[in-house]
Amino acid sequence: MQVVAVVVTFNRLPLLERLLDRLLEVREVAEVLVVDNASTDGTGEWLRGRFPHGGPDRVRTRTLDSNTGGAGGFATGLTWAMERDADRVWLMDDDAVPEPDCLALLLERPDLDFWGPAVVAEQDASRLCFPIRLPGGTRVVHRMAEVEAAARDGLIPGVVIPFNGVLVTRELVERIGVPRAEFFIWGDDVEYLWRAERAGARIATVVEAIFTNPATDDLGTPMMFGRTTYNHTPSDLKHYCMARNNTVNLRDYRGWPFVLMFWVKTVWFYLFTRRRPGRIAMSARAAWAGLRGDFTGHRKYLA
Structure with a gap:
């Protein structure tokens, strides 16, 4: 072997x-x-x-x-x-x-x-x-x-x-x-x-x-009063890819209710847990691109 x-x-x-x-x-x-x-x-x-x-x-x-x-x-x-x-x-x-x-x-x-x-x-x-x-x-x-x-x-x-x-x-x-x-x-x-x-x-x-x-980023950051976690990262590149790819994965393998739950968590996290409303807009652009089959948008965040 x-x-x-x-x-x-x-x-x-x-x-x-x-x-x-x-x-x-x-x-x-x-x-x-x-x-x-x-x-x-x-x-x-x-x-x-x-x-x-x-x-x-x-x-x-x-x-x-x-x-x-x-x-x-x-x-x-x-x-x-x-x-x-x-x-x-x-x-x-x-x-x-x-x-x-x-x-x-x-x-x-x-x-x-x-x-x-x-x-x-x-x-x-x-x-x-x-x-x-x-x-x-x-x-x-x-x-x-x-x-x-x-x-x-x-x-x-x-x-x-x-x-x-x-x-x-x-x-x-x-x-x-x-x-x-x-x-x-x-x-x-x-x-x-x-x-x-x-x-x-x-x-x-x-x-x-x-x-x-090496343990990096804030994987599993607690949210919703500790009831669940969110994979937050300070990197715009990583977050864009995560929002896009996770939306596509959930649609393809788990179904639309799971997509909705992911989006509820994303909006909550960046409104209340780590307030960054701009991340919500970025997430929406990334998810829509993925659902359309466009996997090029992350390139704008490459150094």
Whole structure:
């Protein structure tokens, strides 16, 4: 069985160096494919100098002509891995670091199609980098201890954080395709997860397998008197993509009532929780563009 790691990078060369050092220590990885999203910090030059032909380091690199975001990067990388006869593909961003035994623990679960590690905050390994909703209810947890307590046979079934150390089988990719490149960022991972669910994929988080990632933004900001949370970000680019892509995802996979609930939360959050009425107008423009099939509007926010 050939496991190929796919890394998508953009302008974070020191973090990429750290990650590649770790991946080259993982004996279960046959190859590492690095997709450079047209970085401007010297990443492309460093990759070409450090890994000119792949060679004994098992690393192959590809620098894109323009920044296609995480969605485009993973679409490129997953297609590339399939072309290189991967049986399992291990997907990750450049800022993460898997524990040395992470992949080995994942591979002990051959009865899954789309599965990944527990993703913990680099700053504090006792808490999750991304809050997760436990299956069978509405409870959202933020601490590793809560995940461990909820696990069954070491798994949280039906839950995974896509593109953060997740493994996907060749068979599943052949059935459902690759991520939607036009999404750019924020929402492409959820869409791919929901697409896998719709296809009947066996999905889980392996609690013992650990993946560290810097905790950023205000993911899961409490709102409505603590009754729910909202994925706020100070970045206009990220918010535009989130409002657009989330509206499209909810329409396509959950239905219009869920779109309405998302919009109630968006209006509430930027009127009362973090008052920024301009964000509501931006959200409306983004959502309308997505519903029309226009996925170009985020470009105005690119630096």
